[in-house]
Amino acid sequence: MQTLKLNDTTDTAFSFKPKSKGIIPKGLMLLAVIIIIVILAVIVAIVFYNGIGVISWKFVTHAPEQGMTAGGIFPAIFGTVALVILMVIFGVPIGVMTAIYLQEYTRPDSKITQLIRIGINNLAGVPSIVFGLFGLGFFIGFIGAGIDKAFYPPGRPVWGQPALIWAALTMALLTLPVVIVATEEALRTIPRELKEASYALGATKLQTIRRIILPQAMPGILTGTILAISRGAGDVAPIMFTGVAYYLSYLPHKLSDQFMQLGYHVYVMATQSPDVEKTKPILYGTVLVLLVLTFLLNIVAIFIRSKIRNKRVGQ
Amino acid sequence: MNKYEFKPKSKIRELLGEKIIAISAFTAIVVILLIFIFIFKEAMPIFTNAKVQNEASLSKLFLKQQYYAGHEPKWSWQPNSDVPKYSLIPLFIGTLKAALIAMLFAIPLGVGAAIYTAEFASKRVREIIKPTIELLAGIPSVVLGFFALIVLATALQKLFNFTYRLNAINAGIALGIAVIPIIFTLAEDAMTAVPKSLREAAMALGANPWQVSFTLVLPAALPGIAAGIVLGFGRAIGETMIVLMASGNAAITSASFTDSIRTLSATIAAELAEVVFGSPHYNVLFFVGALLFVFTFIINLGGELILTRLKIRLQGKTTK
Numbered sequence: 320m321q322t323l324k325l326n327d328t329t330d331t332a333f334s335f336k337p338k339s340k341g342i343i344p345k346g347l348m349l350l351a352v353i354i355i356i357v358i359l360a361v362i363v364a365i366v367f368y369n370g371i372g373v374i375s376w377k378f379v380t381h382a383p384e385q386g387m388t389a390g391g392i393f394p395a396i397f398g399t400v401a402l403v404i405l406m407v408i409f410g411v412p413i414g415v416m417t418a419i420y421l422q423e424y425t426r427p428d429s430k431i432t433q434l435i436r437i438g439i440n441n442l443a444g445v446p447s448i449v450f451g452l453f454g455l456g457f458f459i460g461f462i463g464a465g466i467d468k469a470f471y472p473p474g475r476p477v478w479g480q481p482a483l484i485w486a487a488l489t490m491a492l493l494t495l496p497v498v499i500v501a502t503e504e505a506l507r508t509i510p511r512e513l514k515e516a517s518y519a520l521g522a523t524k525l526q527t528i529r530r531i532i533l534p535q536a537m538p539g540i541l542t543g544t545i546l547a548i549s550r551g552a553g554d555v556a557p558i559m560f561t562g563v564a565y566y567l568s569y570l571p572h573k574l575s576d577q578f579m580q581l582g583y584h585v586y587v588m589a590t591q592s593p594d595v596e597k598t599k600p601i602l603y604g605t606v607l608v609l610l611v612l613t614f615l616l617n618i619v620a621i622f623i624r625s626k627i628r629n630k631r632v633g634q
Numbered sequence: 635m636n637k638y639e640f641k642p643k644s645k646i647r648e649l650l651g652e653k654i655i656a657i658s659a660f661t662a663i664v665v666i667l668l669i670f671i672f673i674f675k676e677a678m679p680i681f682t683n684a685k686v687q688n689e690a691s692l693s694k695l696f697l698k699q700q701y702y703a704g705h706e707p708k709w710s711w712q713p714n715s716d717v718p719k720y721s722l723i724p725l726f727i728g729t730l731k732a733a734l735i736a737m738l739f740a741i742p743l744g745v746g747a748a749i750y751t752a753e754f755a756s757k758r759v760r761e762i763i764k765p766t767i768e769l770l771a772g773i774p775s776v777v778l779g780f781f782a783l784i785v786l787a788t789a790l791q792k793l794f795n796f797t798y799r800l801n802a803i804n805a806g807i808a809l810g811i812a813v814i815p816i817i818f819t820l821a822e823d824a825m826t827a828v829p830k831s832l833r834e835a836a837m838a839l840g841a842n843p844w845q846v847s848f849t850l851v852l853p854a855a856l857p858g859i860a861a862g863i864v865l866g867f868g869r870a871i872g873e874t875m876i877v878l879m880a881s882g883n884a885a886i887t888s889a890s891f892t893d894s895i896r897t898l899s900a901t902i903a904a905e906l907a908e909v910v911f912g913s914p915h916y917n918v919l920f921f922v923g924a925l926l927f928v929f930t931f932i933i934n935l936g937g938e939l940i941l942t943r944l945k946i947r948l949q950g951k952t953t954k
Contacts, residue, residue, distance in 0.1 A: 345754055345844060351746025352755075352763055355818075358811060359770050362781055413658045420659035424652070437938065438663035444865065444934035445669065445927060446872025448899045452906070452923040456672040492665050499662075525651040553774025556874040556899075560906055582776040582875075589780050590879060599784075606777055617772035621765055 363610070370607030373600045379608065383566065387588055388597040392605050397570050398578030402487055402558070403551040405574075410491030411544050414498025415536075419528060421499075422506040443496035447556040454489030454561035455481075477575055484574040486562030493557050494547035501546065501624070505539020506532065508630055542623045549616035553609055555582040565591070581609045673927055676920035689914040690720040695921070711885035711896065713905065713915045720918050722925075724885035728802070728895030732877055733870040735806020735891065736813050740866060743810075744817030745859055751818075752825035753847040771815035779879030782808035787880065794892075800882030802891045808876045813869055817862040820941075824858020825851055827948050857944035861937045868933035872926055874899040898922050 377391055384390030417435070425432045464479035471477050478484075509532060517527040533540075555563075564577040565587055571578040585605050592598040679686040680695070687694075698707040701717050709723035751763050787804045790796060796803075828851045836846045852859075882894025883904060902919050909916045 344848065345750070348746045348750035348754065351743045352750050352759075355743055355747050355770065355814060356762075356766050359766055362773070362777075365781070365785055366777075413661050416655045416658035417661060420655050424655065424659075435659055435663060437935075438660075438666050440938055441666055441931055441934050442662045444868055444872075444930050444937075445666075446874065446899060446930055448872065448874040448902050449669065449673065449923050449927050449930075452673055452676075452902065452920060453669045455906070456676050456920070457668055460676075461672065492661075495662060495665075523648050525648050528651075549772055553776060555774075555776045556903060559903060582774050585776050585780055586875065586879065589783055602780070602784075606780055609774060610777055613772050613774055614769060617769055618765075621768055 370603035373604035395584040405487030418502035458485040498543035501543030731802040736809035739810030740813040748821035782880035805881035820862030824855035
């Protein structure tokens, strides 16, 4: 960057008096950075220090014992994995198709695009507890109860109660904006020449999307999926009323079963434990597992995304 | 067959594919509408059902009530007492207290770090700060809640001798940690988007780097910072797990930040599971959800509006 340094400016609105170098404000800004880094470091350090002791093979492969004061967290890990797999199956295709529609089918300044974008941005801002209420009112109270009414004899509800499928659907809607934003970012990096070459070879739009655009956008779709999984593994409010269970003696094996989840397990042990002190080591261990899981997912996502961004800069 | 050879396919399939993609694209809007409909549906009896209104009409939710003969009228949230009390005022106060502390904590840190990152940091420092912020944003809120409940609350009580271990300050600080990434990201984006030509012009006029930052870049990027603060506030109002775990959950109507608080979101989380389906209490909790939805919707729309303005402003002034 070439700049001219003139200190003898005339006194206009755009003149600047030579001043001190601004060490104090700069120092304060740096202090803010340092405080943020320290906050993260302290949280991570405390969780590691207190949690690492209980981590063992048994801890991640066994069920809780003795009122959650001993044993492991396997059912919570299993439930979390089941939840995020279903969430990805329900949510990612819709998110990817939305991104494709916005990038490939409409012009960025059209009314429809703007409307959809407002919808996505607002969906991203809806509090997760409101998603929980919605899952209860819509999926369980309306869809689930409706299925029960139509296909099952009256009596015990089958689908009209909290279940894995409803929690996964609620979580899929919650994470939809994450998938859309990440996919769109990747779609923007695909060179126009590539698409034009595909059309020139006689491919239709759908063929171009399937064979050219989707493979090229894969890193972005992956980033969005990973970030959604990271959210789904730890977010509690949306699943509180839609499917998660305090404790289950069996693993969920069908869509209408309830399940345990790592985030909710942390909440339960931290707030409802009959003996907090005895639960604490296991509690720290569970937080450690959850934290390591989300950090690993986020680091992978950050890595892939920086590759996409570099590609874009390279063009 | 060559990898890049395409057979002409049927028109129907093409049309069908396009329709499916187009329909998927409207999911977000449809979901927003469904959320609106289904939450208000369960909140409606407050306005229409006389039996529900007997316990929880709008005036009972918002105005001071005299619950027992001879007692002062007051705001009170005690849904499970023999005379159910559904005043939302203590919950509003709790929510605002937590959000206020969160913003006081997050704005200086988020904006300060954003200015440093965008204006002064070397490339290497930036590569430390940005992933740090992303990891901070990635911490599940239940972990922040746990941290505030077990670690921060004890530390703060030792430091300040709070009467209540779990209080607005404790919950607010943890909430602030969750808000920092939102403010940082939007503020930093806005400052990086200020055209280079403007900076160079100022430097040519003799401004030193920090004068450029504070008299030029900062004012130009102000809408982005404002949007970050607005959206961060939206998050602080709606966040649930942190306040549920770290605030003490006592619905106290007071001005003191060292009292325990109960927020709107935590009230839903704590009470909905045990409530009788279709009871006034159930309707009130959905009404609280509807309020949260409307508040955050307006806040987000406001934030969006500011960001759109900023984009026009920054792009309008540059000749790229």
